[in-house]
Amino acid sequence: MIIHILYGSETGSTEQLAEQAVEHLQQLGHEVTLDPLDDAKVSDLPQLSGILLIITSTWGDGDPPSNAAELHYQLSKNETSLTGVRYAVFGIGMASFGHFCQAGKDFDHFLAAAGAERLLPITLSDDNGAADLPLWLNKLQPILTRQK
Numbered sequence: 001m002i003i004h005i006l007y008g009s010e011t012g013s014t015e016q017l018a019e020q021a022v023e024h025l026q027q028l029g030h031e032v033t034l035d036p037l038d039d040a041k042v043s044d045l046p047q048l049s050g051i052l053l054i055i056t057s058t059w060g061d062g063d064p065p066s067n068a069a070e071l072h073y074q075l076s077k078n079e080t081s082l083t084g085v086r087y088a089v090f091g092i093g094m095a096s097f098g099h100f101c102q103a104g105k106d107f108d109h110f111l112a113a114a115g116a117e118r119l120l121p122i123t124l125s126d127d128n129g130a131a132d133l134p135l136w137l138n139k140l141q142p143i144l145t146r147q148k
Ligand SMILES: Cc1cc2nc3c(=O)[nH]c(=O)nc-3n(C[C@H](O)[C@H](O)[C@H](O)COP(=O)(O)O)c2cc1C
Pocket: 008, 009, 010, 011, 012, 013, 014, 015, 057, 058, 059, 060, 061, 062, 063, 065, 092, 093, 094, 095, 097, 098, 099, 100, 101, 102, 127
């Protein structure tokens, strides 16, 4: 089973987190791909075999980072059924901002609204990916091993 990680990152720190997730999952024997969110089209998502993991920051005033903005916009239109897509979202942001982790929350919501299966409730990290990402991956691990 392939794990597809799509990330959204403005300055690269969330991209680094996503790279850590790749290493972690590869060490557990999973096959993993890593791309910016905007490298995916909505129409690609139903074709994905395996699991989709989204790791994204929030920027501006509750906005997606620039390498996630196009997919965010396309998904917001909710024009494509994503039934059969299995996913989990890790959102990172800062609780001092008014729209804490809004981009992660949006992706989580858009995917569920389009019929995708949420494998785990969204995890929100208050700019503490170093501690929160491994906890999220540990929670995911039994779910990933159960999936075919
Ligand atoms: C200008 C700016 C705007 C931000 N806006 C938000 C926001 O609206 N909501 C939030 O939860 N975090 C916000 N953040 C926090 C970032 O999501 C957080 O610092 C994250 O680690 C940035 O990761 P990145 O550089 O990989 O995008 C903002 C940070 C900056 C510098």
